[in-house]
Amino acid sequence: MADPADTRDAALLFPIELTGRGFYVTVGLLSLLILWGAIAYWTQFDEGLGVTGLHQPVSWGFYVTNFVFFIGISHAGTLISAILRLSKAEWRRPITRMAEVITVMVLFIGAGQILIDLGRPDRMMNIIRYGRYQSPLLWDATSISAYLTASIVYLYIPMIPDIAILRDRVGKRKLLYTVLALGWQGTEHQQKVLNRAIAIMAVLVIPIAVSVHSVVSFVFSMTLQPMWRSTIFGPYFVVGAIFSGIAALIVAMLVFRKAYGLHGYLKPIHFRYLGQLLLVMSLLWFYFTFAEYLTAYYGNEPEEMHVFWAKFSGPFWPFFWGMVLTNFVIPVLCLVRLGRRTIGKVLIASLSVTVGMWLERFIIVVPTLSNPRLPFGEGIYFPTWVEWGELAGSFALFALFFVLFTKLFPVISIWEIREGREVGLKEVEERLLTYLPDTAEPRLAEPERGW
Amino acid sequence: MALWGMVIDLDRCTGCQACVMACKAENNVPAVGAKEARRGRIISWMQVLTEEEEEHGGEVKRFLPRPCLQCDNPPCTKVCPVYATYRNPEGIVAQIYARCIGCRFCMAACPYNAKYFNWYRYQKEAPGQNPDVSVRSKGVVEKCTFCHHRLQKARERALAERRELAPGEYVTACAEACPARAIVFGDLSDPGSEVFRLARSPRAFRLQEELGTRPKVIYLTEGEGRG
Amino acid sequence: MSRVTGAPDRMVRALQWAMAGLAVLFIGGIVVWIIHLIRTAWQLQDVPSASIGISLVAIPVFLTLLGVILYVFVGLLGDRGGR
Numbered sequence: 001m002a003d004p005a006d007t008r009d010a011a012l013l014f015p016i017e018l019t020g021r022g023f024y025v026t027v028g029l030l031s032l033l034i035l036w037g038a039i040a041y042w043t044q045f046d047e048g049l050g051v052t053g054l055h056q057p058v059s060w061g062f063y064v065t066n067f068v069f070f071i072g073i074s075h076a077g078t079l080i081s082a083i084l085r086l087s088k089a090e091w092r093r094p095i096t097r098m099a100e101v102i103t104v105m106v107l108f109i110g111a112g113q114i115l116i117d118l119g120r121p122d123r124m125m126n127i128i129r130y131g132r133y134q135s136p137l138l139w140d141a142t143s144i145s146a147y148l149t150a151s152i153v154y155l156y157i158p159m160i161p162d163i164a165i166l167r168d169r170v171g172k173r174k175l176l177y178t179v180l181a182l183g184w185q186g187t188e189h190q191q192k193v194l195n196r197a198i199a200i201m202a203v204l205v206i207p208i209a210v211s212v213h214s215v216v217s218f219v220f221s222m223t224l225q226p227m228w229r230s231t232i233f234g235p236y237f238v239v240g241a242i243f244s245g246i247a248a249l250i251v252a253m254l255v256f257r258k259a260y261g262l263h264g265y266l267k268p269i270h271f272r273y274l275g276q277l278l279l280v281m282s283l284l285w286f287y288f289t290f291a292e293y294l295t296a297y298y299g300n301e302p303e304e305m306h307v308f309w310a311k312f313s314g315p316f317w318p319f320f321w322g323m324v325l326t327n328f329v330i331p332v333l334c335l336v337r338l339g340r341r342t343i344g345k346v347l348i349a350s351l352s353v354t355v356g357m358w359l360e361r362f363i364i365v366v367p368t369l370s371n372p373r374l375p376f377g378e379g380i381y382f383p384t385w386v387e388w389g390e391l392a393g394s395f396a397l398f399a400l401f402f403v404l405f406t407k408l409f410p411v412i413s414i415w416e417i418r419e420g421r422e423v424g425l426k427e428v429e430e431r432l433l434t435y436l437p438d439t440a441e442p443r444l445a446e447p448e449r450g451w
Numbered sequence: 452m453a454l455w456g457m458v459i460d461l462d463r464c465t466g467c468q469a470c471v472m473a474c475k476a477e478n479n480v481p482a483v484g485a486k487e488a489r490r491g492r493i494i495s496w497m498q499v500l501t502e503e504e505e506e507h508g509g510e511v512k513r514f515l516p517r518p519c520l521q522c523d524n525p526p527c528t529k530v531c532p533v534y535a536t537y538r539n540p541e542g543i544v545a546q547i548y549a550r551c552i553g554c555r556f557c558m559a560a561c562p563y564n565a566k567y568f569n570w571y572r573y574q575k576e577a578p579g580q581n582p583d584v585s586v587r588s589k590g591v592v593e594k595c596t597f598c599h600h601r602l603q604k605a606r607e608r609a610l611a612e613r614r615e616l617a618p619g620e621y622v623t624a625c626a627e628a629c630p631a632r633a634i635v636f637g638d639l640s641d642p643g644s645e646v647f648r649l650a651r652s653p654r655a656f657r658l659q660e661e662l663g664t665r666p667k668v669i670y671l672t673e674g675e676g677r678g
Numbered sequence: 679m680s681r682v683t684g685a686p687d688r689m690v691r692a693l694q695w696a697m698a699g700l701a702v703l704f705i706g707g708i709v710v711w712i713i714h715l716i717r718t719a720w721q722l723q724d725v726p727s728a729s730i731g732i733s734l735v736a737i738p739v740f741l742t743l744l745g746v747i748l749y750v751f752v753g754l755l756g757d758r759g760g761r
Contacts, residue, residue, distance in 0.1 A: 119553020
């Protein structure tokens, strides 16, 4: 199957073989942002969390928002790719790899946010030595490490045949590719092992991914605080996570499509399907948000209403209505009709959702803290350059990881594309035939026994 | 075993802040400076909250001294990932400064905002501080401990003199300092104690009782003589 | 089997098995860690039920992951040895 003479998919190997000026410019720009983040973190490490805008009572701000946001993005990945694989959606083939890469990269960034947030990062190891499982933070630690392990495996296993292609075709980094290819020759036995492992992982990764964002939401919903203590937070966060994940995936796909000239692989049809998925998630997200806020409003509990009005018309109104606009109004308007200019509309909707889901995480974390139950007066939160630096640095680090990955491994699965051409076409036809009524013995649709 | 508790009579409280100052001096609570205070980073284990009474259009103020309420079912200890805060057998919610990693989950979980964070290193060890209380480093959470060091001292003294700890021998700094005698401290499990009696007064209530946190700081509402 | 790299075949295999070993160490470490947390909670009588409940789910999940990893390593590397 991995015939080295097959040169049809040379475009996919191109970014690995040759490196242009664009790559160095990108890495340079990203490094500048990362430097900003690094300086910000060094300042914070040296002087204390006082350099941020956090205070009493808003003791959690950008970092926790980023944590929830980045962990949410990670659902792009593996979850979508697993669902598409399990449902045998043939259009998945050029998408899955990128989705899986996003997951792995962004999980490191997300978990890192908690470390940035610590007042005493030097005592980080206390979590390992003295951790206690009553705390939802430990649930996060366990669940995220399971997800990280699973998503690395789920990225690596389907990449083995591609690494073997690289080993045989690319002149560089022979040792790395030879080791990672695990002696892949495409024998029948090897293919059986690989397909079985991918199938198991696709099933396993879904419950793990769902558990990850449920326990992230439990950090908030296990407390007694108004507008946090909500039973729908688990599913609400999972829906939001998949929503933001699809948006991030679409943005990444469009960036690499342009940068590496992958127009032949990532066609408008792929974006239309993903756009429809995004539309469905947008509606689902709106439904959850509506249910969440209506319950609070109808109950009319004073403490909840403080937070509610702070979001609706108080100091946080630009964020709240901005979230409604970017998560619901813009995507629905863009995606409801995808006949013409599909790519442009899908791009606008995805960028909008990426911003909107960050706002959503922010609007969940901060207003509750800034409206304490006792009469302290409201606490307003203004982030400083340190927090902005960490935010920019985190995004840049994610982008840098992704770019470096594309220089080492193909960003679109070569063997899965080939499999689609060689096996998929026939399989789909056969599968379709099994859906249809049997035509072997033509029979009129008359009841066998008269009723 | 004793169950330490406090009764605060709001009818007697004049809002004079003597308890706040006594607490700061006793527990080496740092003064954060005007700039930090403006940013909302005052550390005050005992804090007198003021509330304007709605009926009188802001003319009458209500005072509510709020130490850590030492809940019997504390929401903060549950969420601590490293056992840096826990309820000890005598009901005092303790904070281990040397263990705390500064994640501030307990601050987010406390419905009374009774926990404070050292955003910077606000003070170093210096003469004039209370030697019985450790000076907190930057990046850790701190809170009222019912002057726990006083209990340890009183207990050691009693042990050296080979006797039981007498009632009234262990009192918090705020209770001692209150000129209006609004704060009464003692053993809630001792039927002979004043706090035991006051806690059962018809005027007694607990803050946010409906949350089920079961605070051991009990308030007495303002009496009918007001207004 | 075609030699595609200048590196000796034995070294490549050693590195590949080292990767599998790393996976065993990593997941083994996590399982030991979870057990350590149960023990700590038990000793302090600090809600051991939470630790036990979570570990009942977490440990099998991690072991399944390890199983898949080892299955792939043995399945792919073993096949090459047989050729």
